[in-house]
Amino acid sequence: NAGVTQTPKFRILKIGQSMTLQCAQDMNHNYMYWYRQDPGMGLKLIYYSVGAGITDKGEVPNGYNVSRSTTEDFPLRLELAAPSQTSVYFCASSYTSGGVTDTQYFGPGTRLTVL
Amino acid sequence: AQSVAQPEDQVNVAEGNPLTVKCTYSVSGNPYLFWYVQYPNRGLQFLLKYITGDNLVKGSYGFEAEFNKSQTSFHLKKPSALVSDSALYFCAVRDPTSGTYKYIFGTGTRLKVLA
Numbered sequence A: 001n002a003g004v005t006q007t008p009k010f011r012i013l014k015i016g017q018s019m020t021l022q023c024a025q026d027m028n029h030n031y032m033y034w035y036r037q038d039p040g041m042g043l044k045l046i047y048y049s050v051g052a053g054i055t056d057k058g059e060v061p062n063g064y065n066v067s068r069s070t071t072e073d074f075p076l077r078l079e080l081a082a083p084s085q086t087s088v089y090f091c092a093s094s095y096t097s098g099g100v101t102d103t104q105y106f107g108p109g110t111r112l113t114v115l
Numbered sequence B: 001a002q003s004v005a006q007p008e009d010q011v012n013v014a015e016g017n018p019l020t021v022k023c024t025y026s027v028s029g030n031p032y033l034f035w036y037v038q039y040p041n042r043g044l045q046f047l048l049k050y051i052t053g054d055n056l057v058k059g060s061y062g063f064e065a066e067f068n069k070s071q072t073s074f075h076l077k078k079p080s081a082l083v084s085d086s087a088l089y090f091c092a093v094r095d096p097t098s099g100t101y102k103y104i105f106g107t108g109t110r111l112k113v114l115a
Helices: none
Strands: A002-007 A010-013 A019-026 A031-038 A044-049 A054-057 A064-066 A076-078 A087-094 A110-114 B001-005 B010-014 B019-021 B024-026 B032-038 B045-052 B056-058 B064-068 B073-078 B088-092 B108-115
Touching: A002 A087, A019 A031, A019 A110, A031 B073, A044 A064, A076 B019, B001 B088, B010 B019, B024 B073, B032 B064, B032 B073, B045 B056, B045 B073, B056 B073, B073 B088
Parallel strands: A010 A110, B010 B108
Antiparallel strands: A002 A019, A019 A076, A031 A044, A031 A087, A044 A054, A064 A076, A087 A110, B001 B024, B019 B073, B032 B045, B032 B088, B056 B064, B064 B073, B088 B108
16 A cells, blocks of 8 residues: 555745645545644644545635545645745545544645745 | 643653653543654654553554543653654644544654764
8 A cells, every 4th residue: 555645745836826735545544634734833734524525624724725526535725825835735544433533644745835 | 622732842862761752632522642753854653542441552663652631641651762763743632522523733842862
């Protein structure tokens, strides 16, 4: 299993540009998450999904959109990039059954700079 | 509202000495608690978790953590530190009674093991 994969690894955007961060998992996990990691701030949850077709906002959803058309994929869309979105973005997945959530598995991250 | 605190930004310990990385939490119900480790330019890796049962949890790489309900703490420990343990450590909490599947992460503690 590849686990959780993310592309690209690095990206530089100009203010106002858009892009999609890709995330895929091959563990048949039902839950998927997007976090951003700012220096000294820990991880903040952007969006999460409990299954295909179902998404919900986390702590910091503004400026982002997600979709979950398949179990495997959970892309994160940035519209009109702003310098405040400069961060490292992590995708994670987990399996939840009967209300008990298993461990989250993280991808390697995407380092995004907005200039 | 659920929250987690890691009161130390950095912990320095000599190789071979015991180490402790502190974590305290606040949730309304019984918490699910997790420790993750992050090496430079990598995603987070799972170390251990407490869901229920024995308060002393053993995890990967010789780490363990003790759940203390009265002190609302979940400190990470290792009897003998290795230089290779130097990394960024995150505590996370989820409140299973909250009706959401959101995890809250601490701000991280940088562990430096000195040879």
